[in-house]
Amino acid sequence: MARASRPAHSRGHTAGIVGAVVGLAAAGTAVGVAVTRIAGRRVRAAELGPAADVAELTAARLREDDPLGAAARDADRTVLVAADDGVPLAVEEIGPPDAPLTVVFVHGYTLSMASWTFQRRTLAARLATGNGHRPDARLVFYDQRGHGASGRGAPERSTIDQLARDLAAVLEARVPRGPVVLVGHSMGGMTIMGLAALRPELFGAKVTAAALISTSSGQLAELDFGLPELLTRVRAAVFPVAAWTMRHRPAFAERTRRVAADVVSAATRALSFASPDVDPALVRYVDSMIAGTPVDVIAEFYPALAGLDETGSLEPLRRVPTLVLTGDKDSLIPMAHSELLLERLPQAEYVVVPDAGHMVLLEKPTVVTERIAELLRRAGATAPR
Structure with missing residues (x-):
């Protein structure tokens, strides 16, 4: 028997949350609100x-x-x-x-x-x-x-x-x-x-x-993090949704940051370092520290910084x-x-x-x-x- 599909509004809601969390990963790394590599990835x-x-x-x-x-x-x-x-x-x-x-x-x-x-x-x-x-x-x-x-x-x-x-x-x-x-x-x-x-x-x-x-x-x-105006507006739109998700659905947010690991790692590199030839080891090192911080902790501290x-x-x-x-x-x-x-x-x-x-x-x-x-x-x- 074919599995019944979820209602369109449910799929849209879930996709919106996923998009918000991924958007937060890409744009929010700028203030440390990053969703990054799976916590098991570590470097010494x-x-x-x-x-x-x-x-x-x-x-x-x-x-x-x-x-x-x-x-x-x-x-x-x-x-x-x-x-x-x-x-x-x-x-x-x-x-x-x-x-x-x-x-x-x-x-x-x-x-x-x-x-x-x-x-x-x-x-x-x-x-x-x-x-x-x-x-x-x-x-x-x-x-x-x-x-x-x-x-x-x-x-x-x-x-x-x-x-x-x-x-x-x-x-x-x-x-x-x-x-x-x-x-x-x-x-x-x-x-x-x-x-x-x-x-x-x-x-x-x-x-x-x-x-x-x-x-x-x-x-x-008020920071734009060096992002184009369009992305700054997107970041402003997705932050509240992503922050809510991280605080109230942390398990879902953790899974999402694993899926978005490569995207977020690229954002970590671009927004944390300036050298064009920065060693990938440093990017992985920062990734590992951020990944060790629970997503709900990230969300809880963000208002204090903002x-x-x-x-x-x-x-x-x-x-x-x-x-x-x-x-x-x-x-x-x-x-x-x-x-x-x-x-x-x-x-x-x-x-x-x-x-x-x-x-x-x-x-x-x-x-x-x-x-x-x-x-x-x-x-x-x-x-x-």
């Missing part, structure tokens, strides 16, 4: 090769494995820190607790602490030897709630204010004494701004320097050396957003990295690492060798 951070030059990655051989696995093995300590609502935050540390300076790295939307793999490896090697007696600094990395190995909270707590509270909890638990430098990429930079609003007294007292990489203080909902306004939170950052760094071809959070930060932080060092996109920390790791090392020197740490 350690197999990305040396951070001296991304070109060296061309010869790197990558296995489909856990991107956090190899990185975790070089940690001196792996601990869990409870946020103020009890959500466990995964933390990894390199260097002794009594080092004279602590550097805390805060990753971006849909990523994980593995996004800092190049900076982690190079700075750990440089700082570990210190003056021949003790390390110059301790490095602390953690996964934001709902990302990487950290736990998930209630959907209504998917806000920048809550992320700022999480960062405060990490500082209180893992850096109870001594100065700290905060380094944030994308949503991580927004988290630092949120902390400045939440705990302004920390800046200049405990927080002695900050780096804001590829980030913004607001107006993200409605962001941290412009009034920047004043405490004027008290400390601040680095503002961006790629000149960042189509996700364009350079103009960093320039706006500079208007509010006139004392900040401003670095524009040529031929770099939003994932500048992976695309041009040497430049980013050197600028962070210089910031540590400005913050009073012994110069890394």
